[in-house]
Amino acid sequence: MTQGLQNLKHIVVLMMENRSFDHMLGSLKAADPRINGLSGNETNPDTKNEPAPVKPLAEWMSQLDPDPDHHFPAVHKQLYYGTPYYTGGPPNPPSMSGFVQSYFDQQKDVNHSREIMYYFAQNKLPILTTLAQSYALFNGWFSSIPGPTLCNRAFAHYGSSFGQVSMDVFYYKKQYLSIYERLVNAGHSAKIYYFDTASSSLEVVNLLQDQPALFGTYDQFLQDCKSGQLPQYSFVEPNYTDHTADDGGEQIASDQHPDHDVQQGEVFIATVYNAIRQSPDLWPNTALLIVYDEHGGTYDHVAPPPCTPDTPFSATPDQTGIPGLTFLFDRLGLRVPAILVSPWVAKGTVVPGPEDPVNGRVFEHASIPATATSYFIGEYAPRSPREQQAPTFLDLLSDEMRPDADCPVFGVGN
Amino acid sequence: MATPANIIPVPKPGRNAFNPDRPLSRNALVKAQVKHFQEADKNLPPELQTGMDMNSITTEGQAAAYIRKVTEAIHNSGGRAGKVQRAG
Numbered sequence: 001m002t003q004g005l006q007n008l009k010h011i012v013v014l015m016m017e018n019r020s021f022d023h024m025l026g027s028l029k030a031a032d033p034r035i036n037g038l039s040g041n042e043t044n045p046d047t048k049n050e051p052a053p054v055k056p057l058a059e060w061m062s063q064l065d066p067d068p069d070h071h072f073p074a075v076h077k078q079l080y081y082g083t084p085y086y087t088g089g090p091p092n093p094p095s096m097s098g099f100v101q102s103y104f105d106q107q108k109d110v111n112h113s114r115e116i117m118y119y120f121a122q123n124k125l126p127i128l129t130t131l132a133q134s135y136a137l138f139n140g141w142f143s144s145i146p147g148p149t150l151c152n153r154a155f156a157h158y159g160s161s162f163g164q165v166s167m168d169v170f171y172y173k174k175q176y177l178s179i180y181e182r183l184v185n186a187g188h189s190a191k192i193y194y195f196d197t198a199s200s201s202l203e204v205v206n207l208l209q210d211q212p213a214l215f216g217t218y219d220q221f222l223q224d225c226k227s228g229q230l231p232q233y234s235f236v237e238p239n240y241t242d243h244t245a246d247d248g249g250e251q252i253a254s255d256q257h258p259d260h261d262v263q264q265g266e267v268f269i270a271t272v273y274n275a276i277r278q279s280p281d282l283w284p285n286t287a288l289l290i291v292y293d294e295h296g297g298t299y300d301h302v303a304p305p306p307c308t309p310d311t312p313f314s315a316t317p318d319q320t321g322i323p324g325l326t327f328l329f330d331r332l333g334l335r336v337p338a339i340l341v342s343p344w345v346a347k348g349t350v351v352p353g354p355e356d357p358v359n360g361r362v363f364e365h366a367s368i369p370a371t372a373t374s375y376f377i378g379e380y381a382p383r384s385p386r387e388q389q390a391p392t393f394l395d396l397l398s399d400e401m402r403p404d405a406d407c408p409v410f411g412v413g414n
Numbered sequence: 415m416a417t418p419a420n421i422i423p424v425p426k427p428g429r430n431a432f433n434p435d436r437p438l439s440r441n442a443l444v445k446a447q448v449k450h451f452q453e454a455d456k457n458l459p460p461e462l463q464t465g466m467d468m469n470s471i472t473t474e475g476q477a478a479a480y481i482r483k484v485t486e487a488i489h490n491s492g493g494r495a496g497k498v499q500r501a502g
Contacts, residue, residue, distance in 0.1 A: 017443065018443075060427065060428075060431075061427075061431065065440060066440050067440055067441055067442055067443075069442075070442075071442075126422060126423075126424070126425070127422070127424060130422055148442065148443075148446075149443050149446075150446060167442070167443075167446035167449075168446075168449075196482075197481070197482045197485040197486050197489075198478040198479065198481055198482035198485075199478065199481070200447075200451070200481045200482070200484075200485040201485075202443075202447060202450075204447070204450045204451055204454050204484075204485075204488075205450045205453050205454060208454070208485070208488060209454045209457060209488050212488050212489050212491075240443060240444060240447065241434075241444055241474045241475070241477060241478040241481070242431075242432050242433050242434045242436060242474050242475065242478075243434055243474070243475050243478030243479070243482075244434065244475065244478075250432040252427060252431050252432050253474075255443075257441065257443055259436075259440065259441075261427040261428075261431035263425055263426065263427040263428075263431070264427045264431060266424060266425070267424055267426065267427070270424045404420075405420055406420075407420065408420045408421075408422050409420055409421050409422070410421070410422050410423075410424050411421045411422060411423040411424055412424040
């Protein structure tokens with residue numbers, strides 16, 4: 001066991017919304033060729049069959065409006081446009097060619113549809129790109145399902161979506177406990193911090209109404225960081241809505257879900273990071289994972305790989321919304337940004353993904369409960385097949401703690 | 415723990431970033447969240463249910479106001495919010 005692992009007392013997960021790896025971090029390939037971002041030559045055909053190239057022209061807001069469709073049928077089109085899903089045996093590799101076609105379906109505007117290929121220039125995302133280059137960036141972290149938010153987030157909480165591929169995740173009879181329930185039952189501490197009561201949690205139907213004691217607000221997270229009360233496992237939710245605060249002030253959504261302002265998400269990521277980074281009691285013994293739940297319809301060039309089926313679950317054609325297509329949870333969703341932050345992570349670590357057939361590792365959201373369960377509980381059988389096969393990520397904590405001067409701090413008030 | 419050399423400034427969003435009047439129909443996530451809170455609302459003890467007309471929620475700000483009411487009611491229910499039935 002490394003020194004970094006021996007020191008570890010807290011795992012914090014911050015899950016943002018709906019942006020692909022290439023959309024947010026594709027620019028970094030130019031700075032570091034180990035990062036599997038964009039070459040600049042990637043294209044998708046538009047509806048006039050003209051190539052729509054990737055361009056570093058993504059804007060903080062007012063560009064991805066309306067919210068790009070990322071329900072199962074739309075994502076299927078984004079992945080498999082021009083390529084059959086089945087030709088016998090397991091699903092074929094996706095073509096990654098239908099992003100522009102899919103976005104065109106919403107407004108029937110060719111020029112607007114081509115903007116789904118835009119990605120952020122590095123200087124537009126100083127927080128995320130700094131963290132990606134300072135700590136461990138995963139080239140191969142994928143959403144768990146080629147579909148929308150809630151079924152993907154279920155994998156982060158339960159290691160399964162219980163057969164759901166949609167936003168209607170009413171899984172009342174779940175056979176796997178959430179990571180929070182597992183930890184509390186084993187005598188550990190765990191909490192979900194939502195931003196405030198007006199933003200609340202996306203885990204409402206299941207955990208919030210059943211076990212409200214598992215929840216706290218973001219203000220409480222900041223206070224717990226200062227007072228030494230941070231649980232062993234924490235999951236932080238950003239602000240999902242523009243709304244008026246209790247004091248009458250403006251609360252800008254910080255989730256980065258299109259078409260919310262991406263800069264406010266940068267501020268939020270910085271405050272979560274700073275809360276840990278600036279606490280002498282937390283910084284040496286906390287691992288922070290910053291990850292996005294799914295791609296939100298934005299372009300990524302890496303084909304999601306096949307995975308262990310989540311037996312016994314399957315989604316019927318009625319559930320997938322695609323005639324004749326039964327989904328066996330045997331292929332991952334799109335690639336998303338994921339960064340592991342800790343002073344025990346070697347600076348500039350790039351965890352290889354599918355681009356490296358020898359050393360590449362494929363992570364997904366089931367890796368989150370898999371890691372927390374493995375570290376805090378150890379052997380634990382009643383888990384989904386997907387979670388049992390999901391790789392854990394704490395091996396990235398090394399024997400050497402980086403000095404303070406080597407770890408950035410962001411200039412934003414907590 | 416920070417030195418001036420490693421402090422990175424964080425740009426703030428522009429003045430037009432705040433838009434609580436954004437139509438709910440343009441954000442699939444908040445729209446789904448409202449649906450889930452409606453389900454949770456129904457499971458509250460009768461005296462804590464909001465009785466909100468869902469047709470009156472058309473903007474993100476209105477959705478947030480509804481979500482706040484139900485979240486606070488869940489926390490105020492003293493454990494009487496809808497209990498999830500677990501498989502044996």
